[in-house]
Amino acid sequence: MNIKKYIKVYKLFNYTSLSIELEYQVNIFIDLLTAIFGLSGSIFLLSIFFSNTKDIGGWSFEQALIIQAIYTILNGITNTWFSPNLTEIVKYIREGTLDFVLIKPIDSQFWVSFKRISPTGFIEILLGFVILIYCFNINNITLNIDSLFLLFLTIGCSISILYSLWFLISTTTIWFVKTWNATEVLRSFLYVGRFPLNSFSFPLRVFFSTVIPITFITAIPSEVILGISTFWKIILEILVSLTFIISSRRFWIYALKFYSSASS
Amino acid sequence: MHSNKIIELKDISKSFFVASKEPGLKGTLKHFFKRKYNEIKVVKNINIEIKKGEIVGFLGANGAGKTTILKILCGLLYPTNGFISIAGYRPYERKAEFLNKISLIMGQKQQLIWDLPPIDSFYLNAAIYGIEKSEAKNRIKFLSEMLEINKELYLPVRKLSLGQRMKAELLAALIHNPNILFLDEPTLGLDINAQANLRKFLQLYNKETGSTILLTSHYMKDITYLCRRVICIHEGVVTYDGNLEKLLTKLSPRKELSIICKSKKDIESLKNLGLDIKNVESNEITLLIKKEDIKKTLKNILNKYELEDLQISEPPVDEIIGKLLTNK
Amino acid sequence: MFNLTPYKIGTLLKTQYSNMMEYRVEIALWAISGVIPFFMLNIWTNNGLNDSLGISNIMLSRYFLSAFFVRQFSVVWVVFTFEEDALLGRISPYLIQPIHPFFRYFAQHIAEQITRFPFALIIALFFFIFNPESLWFPSIGIFILSLISTFFSFLIQFLIQSIIACFCFWTEKASSFEKLIFIPTLFLSGLLAPVESFPTFVKSWVYFTPFPYLIDFPARILSENNVNIFSGLCVQIIWIILFFIIFLKVWSQGSKKFTAMGL
Numbered sequence: 001m002n003i004k005k006y007i008k009v010y011k012l013f014n015y016t017s018l019s020i021e022l023e024y025q026v027n028i029f030i031d032l033l034t035a036i037f038g039l040s041g042s043i044f045l046l047s048i049f050f051s052n053t054k055d056i057g058g059w060s061f062e063q064a065l066i067i068q069a070i071y072t073i074l075n076g077i078t079n080t081w082f083s084p085n086l087t088e089i090v091k092y093i094r095e096g097t098l099d100f101v102l103i104k105p106i107d108s109q110f111w112v113s114f115k116r117i118s119p120t121g122f123i124e125i126l127l128g129f130v131i132l133i134y135c136f137n138i139n140n141i142t143l144n145i146d147s148l149f150l151l152f153l154t155i156g157c158s159i160s161i162l163y164s165l166w167f168l169i170s171t172t173t174i175w176f177v178k179t180w181n182a183t184e185v186l187r188s189f190l191y192v193g194r195f196p197l198n199s200f201s202f203p204l205r206v207f208f209s210t211v212i213p214i215t216f217i218t219a220i221p222s223e224v225i226l227g228i229s230t231f232w233k234i235i236l237e238i239l240v241s242l243t244f245i246i247s248s249r250r251f252w253i254y255a256l257k258f259y260s261s262a263s264s
Numbered sequence: 265m266h267s268n269k270i271i272e273l274k275d276i277s278k279s280f281f282v283a284s285k286e287p288g289l290k291g292t293l294k295h296f297f298k299r300k301y302n303e304i305k306v307v308k309n310i311n312i313e314i315k316k317g318e319i320v321g322f323l324g325a326n327g328a329g330k331t332t333i334l335k336i337l338c339g340l341l342y343p344t345n346g347f348i349s350i351a352g353y354r355p356y357e358r359k360a361e362f363l364n365k366i367s368l369i370m371g372q373k374q375q376l377i378w379d380l381p382p383i384d385s386f387y388l389n390a391a392i393y394g395i396e397k398s399e400a401k402n403r404i405k406f407l408s409e410m411l412e413i414n415k416e417l418y419l420p421v422r423k424l425s426l427g428q429r430m431k432a433e434l435l436a437a438l439i440h441n442p443n444i445l446f447l448d449e450p451t452l453g454l455d456i457n458a459q460a461n462l463r464k465f466l467q468l469y470n471k472e473t474g475s476t477i478l479l480t481s482h483y484m485k486d487i488t489y490l491c492r493r494v495i496c497i498h499e500g501v502v503t504y505d506g507n508l509e510k511l512l513t514k515l516s517p518r519k520e521l522s523i524i525c526k527s528k529k530d531i532e533s534l535k536n537l538g539l540d541i542k543n544v545e546s547n548e549i550t551l552l553i554k555k556e557d558i559k560k561t562l563k564n565i566l567n568k569y570e571l572e573d574l575q576i577s578e579p580p581v582d583e584i585i586g587k588l589l590t591n592k
Numbered sequence: 593m594f595n596l597t598p599y600k601i602g603t604l605l606k607t608q609y610s611n612m613m614e615y616r617v618e619i620a621l622w623a624i625s626g627v628i629p630f631f632m633l634n635i636w637t638n639n640g641l642n643d644s645l646g647i648s649n650i651m652l653s654r655y656f657l658s659a660f661f662v663r664q665f666s667v668v669w670v671v672f673t674f675e676e677d678a679l680l681g682r683i684s685p686y687l688i689q690p691i692h693p694f695f696r697y698f699a700q701h702i703a704e705q706i707t708r709f710p711f712a713l714i715i716a717l718f719f720f721i722f723n724p725e726s727l728w729f730p731s732i733g734i735f736i737l738s739l740i741s742t743f744f745s746f747l748i749q750f751l752i753q754s755i756i757a758c759f760c761f762w763t764e765k766a767s768s769f770e771k772l773i774f775i776p777t778l779f780l781s782g783l784l785a786p787v788e789s790f791p792t793f794v795k796s797w798v799y800f801t802p803f804p805y806l807i808d809f810p811a812r813i814l815s816e817n818n819v820n821i822f823s824g825l826c827v828q829i830i831w832i833i834l835f836f837i838i839f840l841k842v843w844s845q846g847s848k849k850f851t852a853m854g855l
């Protein structure tokens with residue numbers, strides 16, 4: 001494993017995919033509009049909820065906005081790094097060009113996870129940060145070094161979980177070519193991450209923290225910001241994200257074994 | 265003695281398990297509830313040894329198992345059983361050292377990035393194979409001269425013609441100087457000129473670098489031009505492995521002798537010599553004569569008859585191989 | 593005008609149905625992906641957000657279940673298929689066949705909905721197991737009316753997306769337009785919150801757009817909430833006619849461009 005080589009290759013991945021994206025400028029503009037409308041829509045929905053009540057699941061509108069901000073940032077990351085590569089992997093399988101990837105002296109998971117990058121998510125990441133800073137303001141939050149460190153740690157874990165979820169789904173492409181339906185399931189469940197976990201009834205809360213760890217993704221970083229997170233929750237998030245990363249790796253290796261014994 | 269064989273296959277077999285479905289609505293519903301899996305043996309107990317620097321052609325009809333063997337060789341499929349060694353490696357482990365030594369070119373699939381000029385894909389590949397930029401530059405220069413491709417390297421791939429694209433594909437596949445080249449139908453869809461250029465290039469490349477080349481092709485010309493050795497595959501079994509010339513002699517031990525006579529009488533007389541007749545047309549007759557008898561027969565005929573014209577030819581290769589693929 | 597005969601339609605539907613059965617796992621997953629309305633319902637009732645709206649929990653849960661059903665049977669994806677076909681060069685052979693290419697897609701959608709039906713029923717069954725008090729059986733009349741309005745909603749969305757799909761003749765990635773259009777569809781159609789709950793400044797103009805007629809209107813019929821059925825159906829028909837005319841225009845322009853210069 002040669003880190004220098006991987007960095008070099010990663011830079012070239014970024015260079016090539018950004019060059020491709022720039023061939024379609026109109027799309028970038030439309031995606032930008034989509035990001036802005038999408039965020040406005042979410043805030044609109046949130047405001048409908050709060051028009052009838054002061055708090056939802058113990059969260060005020062201002063606090064719930066933090067979750068929205070974190071969600072927007074993570075969604076931007078997904079749109080920049082994870083979902084373009086999913087589209088790409090579907091293409092590899094359909095066109096049979098995964099063969100070219102597999103005979104290259106480079107880790108295939110690295111290739112299929114990082115080959116593409118799409119600038120469309122950048123605007124969401126930016127908007128998310130703008131809202132987050134606005135939230136710091138209206139909630140009178142000042143972060144010290146400790147909580148900043150915890151924030152980065154928990155967001156890092158959230159990104160790892162998200163990556164693994166997306167990659168696990170990408171991997172199923174080897175069996176089912178039309179994976180984007182599975183993607184829709186993931187997308188719709190992740191949608192829930194925009195709202196405080198406590199706003200759901202107890203059974204759903206259990207579901208969202210065990211079957212699909214959506215709560216870990218947005219709730220814990222938001223709680224860290226508000227300073228109401230507990231130590232065991234952060235430890236748990238670290239463990240969950242490690243489990244996810246490891247299983248995504250295992251599953252990929254298993255899928256490749258299947259691919260090389262059964263594909264035609 | 266340490267032999268210079270680079271590829272060795274012993275008793276290699278490969279099976280696939282495929283779900284089968286009957287046509288129509290009924291079949292679909294049946295398929296919904298209970299899927300039937302059939303084992304299909306695609307490759308059966310194959311033994312092959314290939315020496316360094318050889319160019320070997322795989323012949324076989326569609327679905328004979330050529331591509332499967334090629335995929336086993338480059339490590340994309342692992343064999344159901346048997347022993348395989350390529351340059352001392354087990355391909356299916358896909359070790360980096362092994363992958364650095366091989367390359368795969370598929371006529372109907374492409375690895376170049378569609379929206380970008382080929383040059384970008386070359387540098388990406390160079391980085392993946394751990395080649396320094398300066399070295400990559402030299403390599404690109406060397407190969408592009410050999411392939412006679414230049415300004416096309418700076419146009420988006422989607423704007424290139426099929427022939428140019430294939431050249432660029434080759435360049436991308438050869439940038440790391442592989443010792444072993446696997447080509448699956450490399451001339452598919454190319455026009456006659458482009459096919460000829462590709463063949464010339466492969467021959468030259470083999471000569472200059474001493475690399476081993478294995479290829480499958482539907483175009484007999486590719487095989488006859490490049491390969492002295494061919495391996496025929498039929499339903500997953502090797503039916504012939506050896507010299508191409510010998511295969512042709514074995515399959516068609518006779519030559520065609522066409523004679524145009526001045527008089528019809530001579531034709532009638534030639535008919536009654538007891539030789540095999542392929543065709544008679546007014547005053548032209550085509551006879552099939554064993555290669556070892558050709559001198560004697562010719563002498564005889566020249567002495568006895570007054571001829572207008574005479575022609576000796578080999579039956580066309582395509583015809584022979586076609587026979588081989590369908591009959592045996 | 594589309595060269596249709598019952599025989600053609602029947603065969604096309606049958607083949608597409610077999611084709612869709614091949615993808616039943618994917619379609620099941622897709623049905624599952626439509627459960628968002630239930631999550632929304634949970635937020636509404638769990639926090640008592642509907643109290644000030646004057647909708648009871650039972651009526652609200654019926655509304656969201658109906659929204660789920662309407663959504664299940666009005667999902668459209670023609671733009672993605674068309675884009676893929678355009679990319680892989682399948683459009684030319686379709687164009688020379690004596691049937692309008694979009695009818696092929698239309699049949700695909702219908703076949704997909706039929707395949708989807710059992711999965712949607714199973715999900716509804718689970719819903720009633722968890723919420724037995726909201727179980728209801730609409731009268732035949734109501735059922736048929738809601739079926740019609742759901743089909744109209746499907747038609748509107750199919751036409752909108754077909755128009756967008758025609759953009760493929762000019763730009764390579766029409767699906768990003770679709771993603772843009774999907775945002776208002778998501779937030780304004782009533783899938784996440786009944787249009788009734790929208791603030792007045794939104795309600796004042798939203799009924800002039802097609803969005804509330806995509807989910808909210810058919811769902812209200814089915815769940816037997818208050819709604820003016822006749823005028824709603826009329827508005828749906830107006831939108832269908834309007835989009836149909838636009839579609840024909842765009843299609844003829846696009847295919848003209850296609851035959852002139854190819855893709």
